[in-house]
Amino acid sequence: MEIRRKNITSISYIQVSDYSEFNNSFLPPVEFNNEVIEFLKMVPVDLLQLSDSLEFLELCNRTLNQNGIDFSFFYSHSFTSLIDLLETTPQLTLVFLDSKSEIHKNIFAKFKNSEKIYFHFRNLNDFNLSAKNIVLNYQDFVQLLVERQDSILKALGINNFIINPSVNIIYKNFNPFFYFIPTRNNYFLLNSIIGNFVVSSDESVQEINKKNEAETQKAGKVPNSFERQNSYLSQINNIDFFQMISLKKGLIKLVTNIEPKVSPLILILPFNNPDIKSLYKNNDVIDLIQTEQTENYISNVTTKKTITMAIAGSHIVKERITFLDNVSFLHSSFAFSPVLRLPIQGKSIYRELSFFRSLSFASLSNPLNRKKLRRSILQFGNKLSKKVLSPNLQDTIKERDGQIVAITDLPIEWLTINNIPLIFTHDVCRLPETSLHGLMSIHAINKTFRFSITTETITKTLVILGNNEDPFKFWHDRVYESSIKNGFAVRHCLSLNEVKHFVHLLKPDILIFDCHGGVDDESKTTFLKIGNEILDGKFVIENEIYAPIVFISACGTAPTYGTYNIIANAFFEAGSLSVTSTYIPIAINSGSFLYLRILEKLPFAIKQIIHKNWLEFICHIIRTSTLSETYLNIQKKYKISTDEFVKSNSKALMDSLVFSERRKLYSELDEHIQKLTSDKKLHYSETIPEFLLYSNLGRADLILFKDWETAYIEKNVY
Numbered sequence: 001m002e003i004r005r006k007n008i009t010s011i012s013y014i015q016v017s018d019y020s021e022f023n024n025s026f027l028p029p030v031e032f033n034n035e036v037i038e039f040l041k042m043v044p045v046d047l048l049q050l051s052d053s054l055e056f057l058e059l060c061n062r063t064l065n066q067n068g069i070d071f072s073f074f075y076s077h078s079f080t081s082l083i084d085l086l087e088t089t090p091q092l093t094l095v096f097l098d099s100k101s102e103i104h105k106n107i108f109a110k111f112k113n114s115e116k117i118y119f120h121f122r123n124l125n126d127f128n129l130s131a132k133n134i135v136l137n138y139q140d141f142v143q144l145l146v147e148r149q150d151s152i153l154k155a156l157g158i159n160n161f162i163i164n165p166s167v168n169i170i171y172k173n174f175n176p177f178f179y180f181i182p183t184r185n186n187y188f189l190l191n192s193i194i195g196n197f198v199v200s201s202d203e204s205v206q207e208i209n210k211k212n213e214a215e216t217q218k219a220g221k222v223p224n225s226f227e228r229q230n231s232y233l234s235q236i237n238n239i240d241f242f243q244m245i246s247l248k249k250g251l252i253k254l255v256t257n258i259e260p261k262v263s264p265l266i267l268i269l270p271f272n273n274p275d276i277k278s279l280y281k282n283n284d285v286i287d288l289i290q291t292e293q294t295e296n297y298i299s300n301v302t303t304k305k306t307i308t309m310a311i312a313g314s315h316i317v318k319e320r321i322t323f324l325d326n327v328s329f330l331h332s333s334f335a336f337s338p339v340l341r342l343p344i345q346g347k348s349i350y351r352e353l354s355f356f357r358s359l360s361f362a363s364l365s366n367p368l369n370r371k372k373l374r375r376s377i378l379q380f381g382n383k384l385s386k387k388v389l390s391p392n393l394q395d396t397i398k399e400r401d402g403q404i405v406a407i408t409d410l411p412i413e414w415l416t417i418n419n420i421p422l423i424f425t426h427d428v429c430r431l432p433e434t435s436l437h438g439l440m441s442i443h444a445i446n447k448t449f450r451f452s453i454t455t456e457t458i459t460k461t462l463v464i465l466g467n468n469e470d471p472f473k474f475w476h477d478r479v480y481e482s483s484i485k486n487g488f489a490v491r492h493c494l495s496l497n498e499v500k501h502f503v504h505l506l507k508p509d510i511l512i513f514d515c516h517g518g519v520d521d522e523s524k525t526t527f528l529k530i531g532n533e534i535l536d537g538k539f540v541i542e543n544e545i546y547a548p549i550v551f552i553s554a555c556g557t558a559p560t561y562g563t564y565n566i567i568a569n570a571f572f573e574a575g576s577l578s579v580t581s582t583y584i585p586i587a588i589n590s591g592s593f594l595y596l597r598i599l600e601k602l603p604f605a606i607k608q609i610i611h612k613n614w615l616e617f618i619c620h621i622i623r624t625s626t627l628s629e630t631y632l633n634i635q636k637k638y639k640i641s642t643d644e645f646v647k648s649n650s651k652a653l654m655d656s657l658v659f660s661e662r663r664k665l666y667s668e669l670d671e672h673i674q675k676l677t678s679d680k681k682l683h684y685s686e687t688i689p690e691f692l693l694y695s696n697l698g699r700a701d702l703i704l705f706k707d708w709e710t711a712y713i714e715k716n717v718y
Contacts, residue, residue: 028323037326041188042138053195068333115155179215186235226390262402263335269408272346293343381416427619461488462508466515475592494531511547517554537570546574555585578700615700
């Protein structure tokens with residue numbers, strides 16, 4: 001990994017807090033219970049946006065600038081580190097402080113005469129002072145940048161540059177303001193794209209709040225419609241417009257025909273985890289904070305509560321949803337991504353979801369039950385899509401050639417559109433909603449570091465074989481054979497000390513675990529079993545067991561029901577960027593075959609410049625795992641012409657690479673295979689769908705293939 005390079009024109013935003021670290025899994029970090037991120041939504045990420053915002057957007061797209069908002073967080077007990085950072089940061093900086101804190105006042109006093117460090121105080125009324133670098137609000141900040149640009153640019157060492165924010169007349173009415181609050185992320189994102197940083201409203205805050213309330217009351221009259229959600233349609237289309245017009249006009253040139261055409265969609269699906277009951281003894285409180293929303297985002301309260309309790313419950317829910325909206329905006333800034341927040345889900349899907357709970361793992365491993373997996377998953381996916389997605393938005397997502405970054409604890413990969421699971425048609429990565437503080441950590445590490453897949457990555461891959469049982473040993477010889485051929489490392493580890501030793505010694509780029517997984521039902525955590533020892537999150541963090549990319553070939557290490565502290569969270573805290581894990585038990589043969597395909601296909605994918613990013617690659621390998629298994633099964637059972645078999649198999653694999661072909665491929669696979677076998681059996685549909693059991697956690701979309709990156713820059717910069 002390497003530190004992301006910043007432009008001298010980028011703006012650094014730093015929040016300082018006196019709170020101590022707070023790690024409750026279900027509640028939003030108290031440190032962010034303020035308006036700091038709301039402020040960030042209305043200011044530029046770079047001074048270049050204040051000169052020509054559309055040119056800045058094109059520049060980011062052409063140069064693969066994925067830095068996003070440069071937002072950092074410091075606790076005031078890290079005073080010395082913060083002072084060092086402020087003294088050495090060459091960029092313009094805005095620091096968010098609290099006037100009630102003496103430490104914060106000391107920070108301000110040290111830099112109050114700086115030409116490139118500005119301060120915004122919360123509770124400013126309690127702090128009677130004035131200085132040239134105090135910012136009152138976002139409009140004041142933009143105005144100060146315009147008025148003091150000479151001194152600011154001189155301090156930054158920038159010449160021949162003018163700060164003059166303006167909006168092209170063509171886009172004056174391009175971004176309507178909706179009173180449906182969840183759409184605000186896209187409103188502010190579009191403003192940043194078109195350069196509308198001096199936006200001001202004729203309406204007061206009180207008037208806007210009043211209209212927000214009126215809009216909610218209107219929606220309450222049709223609670224089961226998707227009327228409000230359809231507000232997203234024009235916003236998503238307008239954000240995508242700028243990328244599509246760049247492609248059509250040749251301003252942006254693609255490297256391959258299969259890479260995504262538009263930026264990832266940030267999709268939020270809040271879920272009331274049933275395990276939240278462990279935090280509260282009062283059932284009334286639990287009912288309130290587990291309130292679901294209807295299709296039209298109306299809270300569905302089924303029991304009568306006191307007014308006081310109702311207000312308290314709605315306040316807790318509002319804090320959580322506001323935090324999710326805010327953190328999703330930070331994640332959207334990496335690639336100017338539209339944001340779609342779906343209605344809160346909970347009790348109404350517990351029954352369908354409980355089939356996959358950790359306590360049912362033994363039952364799910366039963367061969368008879370595994371044959372029902374596809375049906376059970378599709379039933380859940382169909383119900384979920386009907387509850388959270390309007391028909392119009394289903395059509396938009398179905399046709400939108402872009403990856404998906406989902407913030408949710410639910411298996412979003414199983415959501416279906418026209419009875420086809422999302423993970424088959426789209427590249428999906430997921431950021432676990434629980435624990436909530438982890439969402440900020442994932443943003444922070446991706447904002448600070450970047451990692452690319454190079455020709456050396458395969459030789460810097462480490463496979464840890466953590467089990468000696470016969471079903472595992474059957475595959476070990478094949479793994480060692482592949483390692484000799486492709487150059488990756490394999491270590492047989494039956495103790496935690498061995499894992500620690502080899503991870504620290506080899507410092508892998510990709511770390512693969514092949515072992516048993518398990519769930520501690522008492523602590524609601526998941527773990528890996530190395531020999532007879534338990535590799536849990538505590539050991540991972542304390543001993544820095546990580547790699548930029550982690551792939552876990554083990555059973556049920558990221559269940560979606562029955563746990564709230566999966567081991568992937570520990571890998572992220574230790575420093576990983578992407579962790580592929582499993583929802584429920586996987587078959588040893590299928591799991592081993594899958595990660596061997598990763599190791600066999602990765603060298604070819606690197607050399608041939610096939611995939612843009614790790615998400616595209618890993619989703620293709622997982623998506624085609626069941627497909628490949630089906631073809632292997634019929635090859636063993638039927639006498640099929642080699643030419644016909646290779647032609648059919650190759651076409652299916654090639655079609656799976658192309659977004660526009662995947663829906664048709666999924667629908668017609670059984671028919672294609674029937675032509676080879678000359679029977680009516682549904683070979684693909686009756687194969688256990690192992691591809692649905694994996695979840696790619698973290699921002700795998702930000703991990704680029706280096707050769708693809710080089711080819712892209714050559715096409716679009718030089």
